[in-house]
Amino acid sequence: MKEIKNLVDLTVTEAVEVLSSGQISSRELTEAYLERISEHERDIHAFITTTPDLALKMADGADTKRLKATKENENIPPLLGLPLAIKDVLCVEGVRATCGSKILEQFTPPFNATVVENLLNAGVVVLGKTNTDEFAMGSSTENSAYGVTHNPWNKERVPGGSSGGSAAAVAAKFSPAALGTDTGGSVRQPASFCGVTGIKPTYGRVSRYGLIAYGSSLDSAGVLARTTEDVEIIFRLMAGYDERDATSIDAPVADAVCRDGADVKGLRIGVPKEYFIEGIQPEVAQSVRTAVETFRDLGAEIIDISLPHTEYALPVYYLIAPAEASANLARFDGVRYGLRASDENMLKMYTESRGAGFGPEVKRRIMLGTYALSAGYYDAYYGQAQKVRTLIKSDFENVFSKVDVIAAPVAPTTAFKIGGHGDDPLAMYLEDVFTLPANLAGIPGLAFPTGFDSDGLPIGMQLMGKQFDEPTLFKLGYVFQQHTDWHQRTPHL
């Protein structure tokens, strides 16, 4: 029997192992995380809502279930008793879901998101709901109405966003893994800023039911954890067809590839010149290039490629996502849920509830999207953006006839200072320049750490794959992490 280190140091894989062997109970593991949260949450603020009572109740339930199932020789759910943090835009029945917004301060969903339901069936214990930019609109969690999350590596820095609370929770060892969502980079960029591993799945691979919508053609629920193997385990259990999401794809979830003997020999990795542009932090480019060389040493073939429409991804995204947001967020009208600020008449109920409930970035995007969709401007803005989106998609299709995956930096810089972008929305939007294309093309992206800059901040690489080819991404991430130890470094809180 292996000696157990500090419980919060366990990876998902290790935690599942010691829970299954009976070496520890879910209650012990859950208490260890709750204790760590109560000790350090004040400095990090990874959560909007913690659910200690629910967590302990679920942990006891898991322990009872394991005893009974063992005695009666029944199937034991694969993650039984494993604690998990969940981004506050994913619905958990009976637990407040704010989306980082004042407009949903009192909203308690009466149902589970399908990805949450799938993981509850797999046996997870809910530790709480993590901080996020309001309605997932942002790259730093500074747009949360509940205060900013601090990067565990340097508390004056942002954790990235919008799933910054989830990334910080994993990096700070508040949870072995966390769920996030990614509309333009919101899993990958915070994973990179916090030195953890994160997947944005193929559009349609995981259900969007119960993911409070931002940009419906771009939104995808994802996972953050400390290793690729951990991310794969959770991803495989949350993925799959869901008849409650019309864009969900009915295709089997591929077998796990993170296992002994996995190798990357012969895989073709494309390196796009458009992702190593002027303005990128030199240490970031260098670290990613070094990681590419590691793959070459491991037997992969490295090929220079071009994705010529990359520069247009930012303007395309910042028309399509706000357009979809302006339609999606029309549901917050003060009638069925959320804040109602006035009862005077219908118009005032709408305008005052929304004016008081939404924060500055959400209002900005609703305004932008409404304008892009309004009479006289639709063709010039939204219509043109959807056509250029087709060109961006074609870039990827062309390249994927020559390579298996694409390697690039996750973001142009490491974590920036809290308040560093002041009140300049365009500067903030530029943070997403390397992550937006995967959402526009609906392809998967895996982010993982490849080094640190001279300030001691993590640097991340992303691998982008063909639609539904998460396994190749996982295989590469797994093999890389078998040969490097960047992912094992953790911050001192």
Add this chain to the structure above:
Amino acid sequence: MSLTLQEVEHIALLARLELSTEEKRLYQQQLSDILDHVAQLQKLNTGDISPSSSVLPPRSRLRADTAKEGLAPDQMLLNAPDVEENQFKVPPVLE
């Protein structure tokens, strides 16, 4: 591209957003800047390119038309700001 204050007010009304005078001025400037930035898309010739309606291959899949258990009325009304006789209550629509 510069938006006028009247245009900002028109968009805010379409979006059903109450904005303060400062917010209107701020968004007038910021939205103008963002629209300047996205205007680079206009220079691309997209004459015969079709717009992306979905990133996935086109398909049509309908679920079986069978009745299922849904949320109960009290669950549906759980988060309502105002309720009367098991219904969402709103201010008068016609005055």
